[in-house]
Amino acid sequence: MSLLCEIPNPSRRxxxxxxxxxxAWAYMPRxxxxxxxxxxxxxxxxxxxALDGLSTVGPVGDPDYAGLHGDIALxxxxxxxxxxxxxxxxxxxxxxxxxxxxxxxxxxxxxxxATGYRERSHFxxxxxxxxxxxxxxxxxxxxxxxxxxxxxxxxxxxxxxGLAVGPSTPLVIRGSAPVLGWAPQxxxxxxxxxxxxxxxxxxxxxPVLAVALKRGLDADKMALGDKMDSMKPKxxxxxxxxMRQAAQGAAKLIAADDGPRVAAxxxxxxxxxxxxxxxxxxxxxxxxxxxxxxxxxxxxxxERWKDTAIVAITEFGRTARINGTVGTDHGTGTxxxxxxxxxxxxxxxxxxxxxxxxxxxxQRDLAPTSDVRAVLKGLLADQFGLSAAVLGDKVxxxxxxxxxxxxxxx
Amino acid sequence: xxxxxxxxxxxxxxxxFNRFGLGARPGDLDKxxxxxxxxxxAYLKAELRQPDIAMIPYxxxxxxxxxxxxAAIQASMAASFQRKLDMQAGTRQATMTNVAAVPPPVAxxxxxxxxxxxxxxxxxxxxxxxxxxxxTKPVAQPPAAPPAPPPIEARLxxxxxxxxxxxxxxxxxGFVERLVYFWSNHFCVSVAKDNIIRASAGxxxxxxxxxxxxxxxxxxxxxxxxxxxxxxxxxxxxxxxPKSRAGNNGKRGLNENLAREILELHTLGVGGGYSQADxxxxxxxxxxxxxxxxxxHLGEPGNFAFNANAHEPSDEVLLGKTYPAGGxxxxxxxxxxxxxxxxxxxxxxxQIARHFIADNPPPAAxxxxxxxxxxxxxxxxxMAATLIDMPEAWSTPLAKMRSPFDFIVxxxxxxxxxxxxxxNQSLGWLNALGExxxxxxxxxxxxxxxxxxxxxxxxxxxxxxxxxxxxxxKNIGNPDDTLNAVIGPSASPETRLxxxxxxxxxxxxAMLLMAPEFQRR
Numbered sequence: 008m009s010l011l012c013e014i015p016n017p018s019r020r021x022x023x024x025x026x027x028x029x030x031a032w033a034y035m036p037r038x039x040x041x042x043x044x045x046x047x048x049x050x051x052x053x054x055x056x057a058l059d060g061l062s063t064v065g066p067v068g069d070p071d072y073a074g075l076h077g078d079i080a081l082x083x084x085x086x087x088x089x090x091x092x093x094x095x096x097x098x099x100x101x102x103x104x105x106x107x108x109x110x111x112x113x114x115x116x117x118x119x120x121a122t123g124y125r126e127r128s129h130f131x132x133x134x135x136x137x138x139x140x141x142x143x144x145x146x147x148x149x150x151x152x153x154x155x156x157x158x159x160x161x162x163x164x165x166x167x168x169g170l171a172v173g174p175s176t177p178l179v180i181r182g183s184a185p186v187l188g189w190a191p192q193x194x195x196x197x198x199x200x201x202x203x204x205x206x207x208x209x210x211x212x213x214p215v216l217a218v219a220l221k222r223g224l225d226a227d228k229m230a231l232g233d234k235m236d237s238m239k240p241k242x243x244x245x246x247x248x249x250m251r252q253a254a255q256g257a258a259k260l261i262a263a264d265d266g267p268r269v270a271a272x273x274x275x276x277x278x279x280x281x282x283x284x285x286x287x288x289x290x291x292x293x294x295x296x297x298x299x300x301x302x303x304x305x306x307x308x309x310e311r312w313k314d315t316a317i318v319a320i321t322e323f324g325r326t327a328r329i330n331g332t333v334g335t336d337h338g339t340g341t342x343x344x345x346x347x348x349x350x351x352x353x354x355x356x357x358x359x360x361x362x363x364x365x366x367x368x369x370q371r372d373l374a375p376t377s378d379v380r381a382v383l384k385g386l387l388a389d390q391f392g393l394s395a396a397v398l399g400d401k402v403x404x405x406x407x408x409x410x411x412x413x414x415x416x417x
Numbered sequence: 418x419x420x421x422x423x424x425x426x427x428x429x430x431x432x433x434f435n436r437f438g439l440g441a442r443p444g445d446l447d448k449x450x451x452x453x454x455x456x457x458x459a460y461l462k463a464e465l466r467q468p469d470i471a472m473i474p475y476x477x478x479x480x481x482x483x484x485x486x487x488a489a490i491q492a493s494m495a496a497s498f499q500r501k502l503d504m505q506a507g508t509r510q511a512t513m514t515n516v517a518a519v520p521p522p523v524a525x526x527x528x529x530x531x532x533x534x535x536x537x538x539x540x541x542x543x544x545x546x547x548x549x550x551x552x553t554k555p556v557a558q559p560p561a562a563p564p565a566p567p568p569i570e571a572r573l574x575x576x577x578x579x580x581x582x583x584x585x586x587x588x589x590x591g592f593v594e595r596l597v598y599f600w601s602n603h604f605c606v607s608v609a610k611d612n613i614i615r616a617s618a619g620x621x622x623x624x625x626x627x628x629x630x631x632x633x634x635x636x637x638x639x640x641x642x643x644x645x646x647x648x649x650x651x652x653x654x655x656x657x658x659p660k661s662r663a664g665n666n667g668k669r670g671l672n673e674n675l676a677r678e679i680l681e682l683h684t685l686g687v688g689g690g691y692s693q694a695d696x697x698x699x700x701x702x703x704x705x706x707x708x709x710x711x712x713x714h715l716g717e718p719g720n721f722a723f724n725a726n727a728h729e730p731s732d733e734v735l736l737g738k739t740y741p742a743g744g745x746x747x748x749x750x751x752x753x754x755x756x757x758x759x760x761x762x763x764x765x766x767x768q769i770a771r772h773f774i775a776d777n778p779p780p781a782a783x784x785x786x787x788x789x790x791x792x793x794x795x796x797x798x799x800m801a802a803t804l805i806d807m808p809e810a811w812s813t814p815l816a817k818m819r820s821p822f823d824f825i826v827x828x829x830x831x832x833x834x835x836x837x838x839x840x841n842q843s844l845g846w847l848n849a850l851g852e853x854x855x856x857x858x859x860x861x862x863x864x865x866x867x868x869x870x871x872x873x874x875x876x877x878x879x880x881x882x883x884x885x886x887x888x889x890x891k892n893i894g895n896p897d898d899t900l901n902a903v904i905g906p907s908a909s910p911e912t913r914l915x916x917x918x919x920x921x922x923x924x925x926x927a928m929l930l931m932a933p934e935f936q937r938r
Contacts, residue, residue, distance in 0.1 A: 044527050056920035130895045146892050173925065175888040197884035201924055205880060205931045208915045216871055280921030377802040405475030 009177040047164070047349060049260055049391040050304065051151055051383075052175055052297070055133060056277030058321035061373060062285055062340030063102075063294060064116045064355065066097035068106055071362035077329040079285030087286035091114065096355045100265035101291040102298040105346060108305070109353060114346040114414070118357035118383050121323060121375030123156035123406075124155025127337035129278070132322030136379070137179035139403040140182045144329050151271055152182025154387050154402045163268070164391055170270035172257045186265055189260060191252050198245045200276055245276030247296030248348040254300035261315075271302075277321060301346050313348035316386050316416060320379055326371050327362055340373030349390065351417045378409050424535045427815045428907030429457040435815060435938040436773060437461055437805070439591030440924030443894075443902040449623030452874055461592055461805045465798060469816025471627040473580050482576035486620035489573050494711045496569045516785065570615040574608065576590045578840040578854055585826040596801060597622070598822060599772050599856075601931035602862040604641045604683060606650040608855050613649055618855035621646035634765065634795030635756035635896020642679060642752060643721050645708040647815045658704040671729075676700035678860045684755045686764030695736055701729040701750045702740060706756065715786035760789040760864055765800075768865075773804055775813050776866045782809040795907030815937045818870040820863065821850035823938070828886045832893075849878050871936075883930035887923045904934045 027316065065081030066072050067089060073080045076182035079087035081097055090106035091099035096116065098106050108114035124135040124143070131143030139150025156166035168185035171177060173237050180186055202224055209217035251270055258351045260266045276293055283290045297319060305312055324341030340360070360366050360374035368374040368399065388411045427436070430449055434441040439462075444653050450461050464470060473480060483493065533724045588594045601622045602830030608615040625644045629637035641647055650652055656672035664670060674697035709715045715722035723745040732741045738754065755761060763818040766786035770778030777858060787804055793799040819827060825843050847854055850870075857863050862872070887893070898917050900908055912932045919925030929935060 128917075129920055130925065132896070133921065146894070173888075174885075175890070175893075178892075181892070197880050197927065198924075200920070201884060201927055202880060204915060204919070204924070204928060208928070208932065209912055211911045212909055213937075217935065219871050219873050220876040220880065222873035222878075223875070226877070227871060273921075275921055275924070278918075280918075397753060415430060 017113075018104055020092060027106065027123075045349075046311065046314050047268065048308070048315040049151075049390050050257070050261070050309060050315065051179055051271045051348075052135060052153050052271070052300065052317065052319040053133070053271065053273040053322040054277050054297070054319055055129070055273055055275045056279075056321075057323050057325055057337055058277045059130070059279060059283065059290060059335050059338075060118065060120075060326040061324070061327060062099060062335075063289055063344070064096050064098050064281065066095060066116060066118075066359065066362070067091075067097045068378050069359075074402055075329075076285075078333060078334075079288075079290075080185050081285060084190050084244040085286075089093045089286065090136050092355055096360075099291055099294050100297040101287050104134050104298045104302040104305070105344065107325045108301065108346050109287055112353035113348055113395060114301075114344070115277055115343070115350055117343040117355075117377050117379075118355055118359055119340040119373055119375055119411075120343045120377040120379050121383065122379045123409075124323065125339065127323070129322060129337075133348060134178070136320060136322045137177060137381075139179075139380070141405050146178060148182035149177070149179035149271075149400050150187065150383065151269060152184045154391065154398075155269060156182060157401050158391060159395055159399045167265060170257060170267040172253050172258055172270060175273075177199040177271045177273040180269070183288035187260070191249070191256055198243050199280075200245060200267050209233065211272060244274050245293070246270075247292055247299060250274050250293075250296035250297035251303055254303035255307055262308050262311050274300075279325070280334040280336060281332040282332070284327075297344075306348075312389060315347040316349045316390055317346045318382065318386060319344040320362045320383075323374055327367055327373050328371070338372030339368045340375040343377075343379055345382075345386075345415065349416050351414055356412075375411075379408045380406055381412040382415065384409065385415045387411075389413070389416035421827050425814070426812050427904065430905045430909060431815060431934065431938075432811055433457045433460055435819070436810065436817075437590065437592045437595065439588055439823060440595060440819075440830045440935075441903040442830045443899065445590075446902060446905045454598065455658075457811075458805050461491070461590060462802060464588075465631060465801055466591075471597055471630045473584055473623055473627065479583070480576070480580050482572070483580060483623070484573060484620065485597075486617040486624055488715060489616040489620050489717040489919075490613050490645055490708065491711075492569045492573070492667075493613050494718060497612060498711060498862050499570075513634060514703075526768055537860055552712045558847070568612070570612045573765055574617045574619065574746075574855075575699065575840065577622075578844055580619065581622075581854075582826070582829070582840050586829055591826075592801070593630060595796070595823075597627055597774075598820075599628045599769070599808070600630055600637065602865075603768065604637075604647070605857045605860060605862040606646045606855065607857055607860075608856065610650050614646055617646045622855075631798040631801065632796075634761075634790070634797055637754055637797070638683065638756045639749065639752055641683070642675070642748075643706070645719060645721055648675070648706055648721070651678055653703055653706050654708055654898075655726045658698060658701055662706060662729065664729075665729040670843060671697070671700050671704070673697060673700040675706075676703055679752075679755070682861055685758055685760040686767075687763060689758070689760035693737060694734075696705050698733045698735050699751065701731070702733050702735065702751050705745065706748060722907055746820075746862065756795060757791075762795075763785045766790055769800065770809075771926075772865055774807075774809055776868075777815060777865050779809045779813065782807055816867060817938050818867045819871060819938050820865075820934060821847050821852035824850070824936070825882070827935065828883070831930070831935075832886055832890050832901060832926060846882050849882070850875060879936070880927075880931060883927040884923075886930060887926035890923075890926060892924045893926060896922055896929055898931050900932075901928060903929070904932070908932070908934055 013235060014283055061076055062079055065080055067083050081099060083089055083091060083097055087100050089100055090103065091097045092109050105114050122135050123141050124132050124255065126240065134143040134146055138145040155165050155169055161198065168187060169180050171180050171186050171188050172191045176186065176188060176264050177268035206217060206220055209220060245372065246252055257270050257272060261270055272298065279290050301317065304317060306316055321341055323337065325338040325399040330336055332414045360376050364370050366374060380403050383402065387393045387398060387402065388395065395411055398411060430446055431448060434445065439544040453869055484562040527680060537577045575876050585594055587589060604626065606614050608618050621644055626637065629640060650675045652672045653675040657669040659670055673696055675834050677696045680689065680696060680699065681687055685691055706722045707715060707724045707727065708723050709718045709720050711718050720802055724742060728744060730742050732739055737752055740751055766783045767778060770786055774782055783805065786800060789799055789803045825846050844854055852863050896919060900913065912934055916925045916928045919928050
């Protein structure tokens with residue numbers, strides 16, 4: 008199946024490289040940003056809850072896809088046809104902006120990607136994704152912050168620091184490098200997901216509290232419905248409106264001449280065990296929010312868009328087969344989405360593992376063939392000139408064997 | 418309403434930390450297992466033995482902002498007088514501007530009294546939280562007019578609130594703190610009454626409640642009814658004996674408020690066997706119990722003062738006993754007797770059992786507590802120990818709701834204080850949940866039944882708060898671990914699963930803070 012995929016497994020490629028080439032890469036001088044007048048920016052969007060990569064960028068050319076993913080598989084035909092990216096992959100129709108950027112060679116997909124984490128706990132998966140360590144439990148600092156910290160003192164990017172968007176600082180950007188905090192000007196009500204989960208727990212354990220909370224939530228909804236539209240809170244970072252709004256504000260801050268050059272956002276709500284939906288439905292609505300965020304960054308960054316790389320990552324994927332409640336459970340391989348004027352786009356980068364039972368990871372999940380850390384290392388190396396040695400030791404500790412994926416940046 | 422789902426005997430760790438205490442902090446459950454070899458009763462009693470356990474340490478520089486009630490009331494009186502002068506000056510200048518060629522100096526603005534209004538609460542809740550974690554520095558909010566320096570009453574209130582929250586977070590189990598809140602609510606005053614109470618409510622608790630929670634009920638009663646905050650709150654300041662020297666002109670007369678509430682709420686209880694004649698008689702006995710005014714005529718301003726001119730100079734019959742005329746001592750004698758009345762024992766025993774065991778307390782538990790009250794001459798330490806030893810305290814299902822204050826404290830203990838360690842957010846949450854600090858709806862205090870707090874609106878707001886709190890936690894740990902640390906092995910399988918399946922740590926922590934095991938006590 009790999010004939011449709013442009014770049015083979017980067018780690019396999021790395022093995023093929025000569026020792027000399029590795030050595031040369033590791034100690035290459037810093038990217039000469041001043042010389043070509045670039046002013047690079049990197050935006051990391053963490054999608055919490057484990058994104059279904061197979062419903063985001065569907066392998067519509069894979070003969071086993073429709074059977075496994077059932078009613079929620081993307082399709083090139085029908086009323087909500089997926090948007091073709093190449094002859095094999097198509098993106099969810101909720102993401103027209105991403106499809107347009109892809110055509111303009113400003114967006115790319117790394118498919119069948121995963122961190123080094125192979126278990127199925129959100130919490131541990133997010134620790135690994137955001138801390139950059141090989142295993143869970145490291146929660147003091149994140150790789151993005153350590154990347155800032157690793158830049159030479161006086162470096163413009165390091166001096167301007169990072170931006171954390173949202174009411175709490177994502178782990179990925181926590182650490183000793185300076186980070187600015189910003190949150191949209193409203194108190195997001197707790198997500199409907201949280202309310203539903205608490206209600207579900209009460210219905211099993213405490214019916215009295217279930218009745219009270221249900222009535223309170225209903226009254227709240229009615230009260231909000233009566234108000235003028237502008238009075239409504241835009242919603243939390245697990246709603247399409249909230250994602251768009253967060254990106255809009257962040258773009259303003261990042262676009263400023265003296266604004267931060269790296270930013271971290273965290274969008275919630277991707278844990279789609281039940282009624283996930285495919286081309287339409289809950290997941291599509293969230294993907295629409297992410298697409299809206301891409302659009303707001305493109306608009307808000309203006310001139311700076313050309314120097315910007317955005318990467319959207321998640322702790323792990325979901326099962327390839329849909330479950331009994333038309334959703335998916337915790338899986339492994341998924342997608343990393345890249346967008347921005349600095350991205351060398353128009354490509355789905357994957358060493359496609361296939362979807363036959365024997366090809367699935369633990370016979371359940373899309374098997375990971377690309378390491379998310381390789382993608383992130385590649386972005387950091389080419390945007391900010393961090394060396395493979397620093398990336399392998401300090402930013403992503405003990406990851407020397409995971410080589411930066413090159414040529415992601417124009 | 419119905420009891421919660423689990424009819425089984427509650428886990429003893431939850432009885433210690435939820436029923437008796439303020440919620441476990443990570444590590445507390447291990448201490449219960451380790452230090453005291455799993456003897457939960459001994460663990461609770463250990464707190465009763467710690468010297469000065471109920472007191473706020475005045476010599477701690479952190480509490481330099483606290484004033485005694487007399488000084489606080491003096492400051493409030495002075496500020497109120499100054500505001501009056503400023504207002505008059507402002508009015509005069511406003512009338513002069515027509516003729517003055519030179520603009521007059523700007524009159525100082527009258528400071529607004531900070532009181533909990535629904536709009537202010539909504540605004541507090543709606544305010545975006547700025548990040549203050551670690552290297553994260555908050556982006557300045559859009560520039561607003563610099564706020565006027567708060568009036569002295571608001572500053573004192575804030576310092577007292579800070580001290581109360583600090584104490585709650587540092588408490589080991591928090592049983593003694595829970596006793597403080599119980600008695601403070603039993604003998605409540607309200608800051609909504611007047612700035613004088615806003616300035617002195619915290620001092621009232623420190624002076625009239627804390628020193629006595631493990632002492633004698635009669636001593637607490639005397640301290641409370643002597644206290645200027647109580648005398649002011651229940652209008653005894655206004656009360657004048659009709660036959661007293663001050664009452665002879667007929668302009669001012671008797672006010673029964675304090676006398677009625679002492680009998681109805683503080684001691685005997687409704688149906689405690691007193692009549693209207695007793696109330697009136699007791700009111701006459703209490704005349705002259707006042708606060709020294711700003712002018713200093715009665716004694717030190719802001720302090721308790723006995724005004725012999727306002728005191729009814731006659732013998733009075735109360736509950737069948739005659740109290741001979743005798744100035745201030747007449748009421749003291751009456752209070753000493755009422756404190757030991759069998760109806761008082763029954764009333765206090767019922768309230769304590771309702772607070773710590775169940776809305777409808779087991780009659781045997783009430784009877785036992787009442788007996789101890791009588792036998793020990795109102796020894797509140799003996800009452801607390803009895804409560805700990807009572808089988809009903811360990812077998813009754815955890816069906817009560819944590820009060821808003823207990824809920825917020827439990828959140829802070831489980832998840833860590835907010836980064837700024839500033840009481841304002843907690844105070845805002847308390848307002849939103851309908852239990853504004855030291856501001857009960859009436860002299861009967863805040864409700865103590867589960868239904869009062871498990872309301873529709875209340876639960877929705879608890880959800881909002883749980884979510885807000887969870888998102889603020891810096892370096893949030895694994896919520897499964899937090900569940901084990903603050904609820905322990907008795908967490909229900911459903912709760913355990915719901916938290917394990919949360920899609921983020923924040924969501925998992927919010928689920929924990931909303932779990933029945935966290936809400937109920």
